Amino acid sequence: MPPPQHTTSPPSLLARVNWRAVGALAAKELSNREVHAPVVSTYRWWARRPHCVMGALLDAAVAQYGPELVVSDPFSGGGTVTFEAAKRGLKTYAQDLYPWPARGLAAALGTCDATELQAAADRVLAALAPHREGYRTADGHELSHVLRVRRSTCAHCSGKVFEFPHGLVSVTSRSLSDRGAFFGCRACGHLTRRTRGIKSFTCDGCDARWSVNNETAGCPHCSHDALCAEGWQAVLVQELAVVHSQLRAVLRPVAEGDPVALHPASGVHEALAAKIPTGKETKRLLDNGFAAWRDLYSSRQLEALTQGLKAVARLDCAPAVKDRLAFSLLGAAEMPALLSRWDRFNLKPFEGMANHRYAQTTFAVESNLLSPVGRGTIPRRLEAAAQALQWFIDSRKRPPKVATTVPGRRGRRKTDWDVLVTTGSSVKQALQTGSVNVVVTDPPYFDDVQYGELARLFHVWLKVYDPNVVVDESAEAVPNSTRGTSPADYEATIAACLAESRRTLKANGRLILTFHNKKMVAWRALAGAIATAGLKVTALAAVLAENQGDHCKRSVNAMLHDLVIECAPANTPLLPAPSLEFTPKSAAEKNLAAMGLALVDCVAARNSADLGAEYRAHLERLGVRKRLID
Incomplete structure (x- = not known):
């Protein structure tokens, strides 16, 4: 007979992480991802989480479950969880709806000789x-x-x-001693060279006068x-x-x-x-x-x-x-x-x-x-591909055995793979029931990124390399007006994927999500999905996840932190009371803490409609006036 499963609840995984220290590491990593995590250059994906954050969560899981644990990421995307798990020699399952990130991940994990x-x-x-x-x-x-x-x-x-979208078309060089710049004339197309700090200029080609800052x-x-x-x-x-x-x-x-x-x-x-x-x-x-x-x-x-x-x-x-x-x-x-x-x-x-x-x-x-x-x-x-390979080789004692499959093939023997990469919707996962210790993932961030549409460019080129590639965007968990998918569709798809992940969890397993969004409707959908999937929030943390210097974050009021949400099956016996495993200091952290506490309440009550009111109430208790989520 197999040994009995644990019936008592383990402590929070998030409590094992020093979130201030990890946040400092994340800031350093995000300032130059290519140096600290070269694998980001192996294939393009969006909303990659910092490697140090996912690594810290996996280290906490190893401390709790031991080195023989099994890790799953059902929204693998950029592959951060899988790379960090593979570095640690952990048995890992990764799945993504789309061929581009799934095949890119498998290629980046593939073992080959650096000289070859x-x-x-x-x-x-x-x-x-x-x-x-x-x-x-x-x-x-x-x-x-x-x-x-x-x-x-x-x-x-x-x-x-x-x-010309700007009067100043380009500076002439990156040298700090060079103050020159090229200015464009919308009337004749001529470029005029002047000092970059000027407010207006006369075109050398047609004598038209232009204001640099008041662009029309x-x-x-x-x-x-x-x-x-x-x-x-x-x-x-x-x-x-x-x-x-x-x-x-x-x-x-x-x-x-x-x-x-x-x-x-x-x-x-x-x-x-x-x-x-x-x-x-x-x-x-x-x-x-x-x-x-x-x-x-x-x-x-x-x-x-x-x-x-x-x-x-x-x-x-x-x-x-x-x-x-x-x-x-x-x-x-x-x-x-x-x-x-x-x-x-x-x-x-x-x-x-x-x-x-x-x-x-x-x-x-x-x-x-x-x-x-x-x-x-x-x-x-x-x-960069050579550097990423060497980074991965240097991090492991032996290369992982990587296998690929499609959903629905459950019951594979444990000896078949170290890393299993699956392409297709995570509403069906190629894992046995009760086989996973910890799920660490970041689901699609509502409608912030239209992953499938942006990946179309890569899928077109992937078909040039492999004409057999098949892409199906219909199962994507992202609201999209063109496809006719709504917030309710997003919630239902995320719920189905999380329910399938709950099926794969061991009795004492944990599911950890990272998420942020400035739209209340997104958080309501997430709360509803967690509750529908039969999960309960057990712990919360917040950590820096985005670089404010990134091109897409410039000149916008971007949310740079993630809420880290630890969940357990709702029927797990002796679950401790939900805990806030970090001390929020900034307004951004306090907003996420308030949202997390509201999430706890609404998931437990299975009533996401009250999320906005609960969030505002927790903000008031934390003494925060600036509301970042509407």
Whole structure:
């Protein structure tokens, strides 16, 4: 007979964590994720939690259950929980609805030889070397970036309009001693160089006078707003030049003979020729005049990416090596020539979804994806893949055995895998009943991120690499007006996934969620889902989870902390009273503490309708006037 399950409740896992110390580590990690957690570069996903936070939770679980515990993450996404569990040699189950993050996670966990990976990467770059010639200037220099402004025609006066979004288009260099900047004229498209601190300037091309800060839209000739986009005009290039025996990037205006023309792409893969489907986020692309996915890219970028994937396919090497290389190339697809934005003060491009939205920009930057310098280029991504592999190798005594499957295949023997990665909805998980000690996960943050729509770009490219990829967005737990999914649908899907996770928990197991949102409706849905899933909140904490310096957090009143919610099956005997396992100090922490305490009350009462009133009452008890959640 199997040994009897524990019938007494263990102490809170959250009580084993020093939340102030972890918060300090999180701040350090978030300031430079690529250094502290290189695996973030292996594939793009959104709302990744800090590795140190998930690591601290797993260490607490090991202290409570021992090193033989089983960990599950049913919303694995960026894979933070899985990476940290695998580093510790813990048996881990990860599942995501979408192929892109699931396959990216499996590829990043795959074991391969670092020397073989580097040799294969060198062969791919050698095969792609001829494609760099498309960015070569007449004097033999290479362009790393081409910056273009959208050119339109006024429907009222037929005048040409150059839609610079800012008067100051770009500083001339990142050097603190260089105070120069380029200013754009909306009437003629000419760039004028002046000191960056000026408030107005006269265009050197047409003598028009412009205010730098009071930027206006519409036609500069007649003031009407009816503009018809007709194309893109290159105005700046960043050229690689050798200065004092060092390779330097120099930003300058376009010169005659520069290779800046946008040539139409021909013979592209059918997945790239497919029409961009309608959606809450993809509407931004369609409204900007893009019809097919290929329209986002220059022909040079399309050639580099597709030929790179073909070069990977031709390699005679281990599948794990091929997958790592392929995901490095596929990741570069997030830098489309007509969607990427230029950081005008730091001189670097931002990927087309840097704000968790598809960009709507009238000043786009084409990255030379094969440039030896520049953010997000293929050489740098291949280098990052090698660093991520070494980071993972150095963290483990032996490589994990990684298996992949689809939902519904329960009852696998424990010896089959160290890490099991599953693709599909977590309403059905490939785990035995009562087999998991701790579930650590962060469910979709309501409608803050439309994961499926943003991942469409990657899924299109993944189909170029593997035509058998199948994507189903219908089961996504995110409210979406285009698909007709509501907050009630979100609540029902999250509840079903959590109920399935409760089924997999051992009798003394725990389920830990991290969550934040500024919308009360999101918290009500979460409270309802927890209650419906048959769970009870047992402990709470709050911790820093977002970097305020991130592009999507700038100039907005973003919520930077997560509420950490520990739950147990509601029928667990001898559960202690719910506890607040941290001392809230800031207004943000106190708001999350108040929401957490309100969550405890409403989940216990199975009445999420009162959540707003309970939250305000707890805020008052904590002496907080500023309400961050509405």
